[in-house]
Amino acid sequence: MTMEIQGQTDVGRQRDTNQDEIDFKRLDENTAAVVLADGMGGVAGGATASTVAVEAFSDHIASGNWDAEPKSTVRSAVETAQTAVNEEAKTDPKLANMGCTLVGGLVVDDTVVLANVGDSRAYEIDDEAVQLTTDQTVANELVKKGELDPGKVDDHQMSHVLQQSIGSTDDLEPEFVHQQIHGRLLLCSDGLTNELDDRQVANLGEGSPLEDACDELIDAANSEGGSDNISVILVSSDE
Structure with missing residues (x-):
């Protein structure tokens, strides 16, 4: 099985700075570590949070027992990212309210073990795009409680208000995805x-x-307005 990985991040057309951060690396012939974060909390805070979280998460995965314990490695990597962002926030009052989304983990052959915090996403692309993660937003929480129709989530005023984020949520409850793709x-x-x-x-x-696919996705998002920073990571495993 041959694994390929590519990623790209772009500032978009309406922002002055890029507060997204990505990292991807192959750990062996059939295994890759991938992670993407979207920062919040002001220009300095958002960029710092995403950078610190991605670095901590990625380093923990790469140095951990990922081959024998992929699930626990990804779980502890999220905790490591949370601790790293919280500790960094203590170094400067301007960073006090910073945080970020995070989606990432391990791809082993055709199986993914991912953690998700916030509203960045993971998809399986196979003729159609199937969302593997659930946006951790106030609107989706209302759906869980039966207080909002799922079809009205995208238009709801709370559709982009995060319920969970790295650094900004004390009792972090990441979503975990483990499945074949x-x-x-x-x-x-x-x-x-x-x-x-x-x-x-x-x-x-x-x-x-x-x-090329990364370029096409980002170019298309920019053509539609590019209202925010745009980041993508693509992984393909072929026989």
Whole structure:
């Protein structure tokens, strides 16, 4: 099985700085560590939170017992990222309220072990885009309680208000995904999904090399307005 990984991050068309951060690395021939974060809490705070979280998460995965204990390695990597952001926030009053989303983990052959905090997303792309993660937002929490129709989430005023975030949530409750995938894995920030629907996400870059597919996704999001920073990571495992 051959694994390929590509990623790209872009400031978009309406922001002056990029507060997204990505990292991806191959750990062996059939295993990769991937992580993406979207910062919040002011220009300095958001960029710092995402950078610190991604570095801590990625380093923990790479140095951990990922081959024997993938689930526990990903779980502890989230805790490490949370601690790192909280500790960094203590160093400067300007960073006090910083935080970030985070989606990332391990891809082992055709199986993913992912953690999700916030509203960045993971998709399986195989003819269509199937969202693997659930946005941890106030609107989706209302759906769980039966107080909001699922079809009205995107238009709800709380659709982008986070219920969980690295650094800004004390009692962190990450979502974990462990499943086999077919086709490509996509991690992305909401700068992509705010501009493109799932059909567009599935069709863009279909059949293209991963690097070209990343370019096509980001170019399309910018063409639709590019209202936020846009980040993508694509992983493909082929026989």
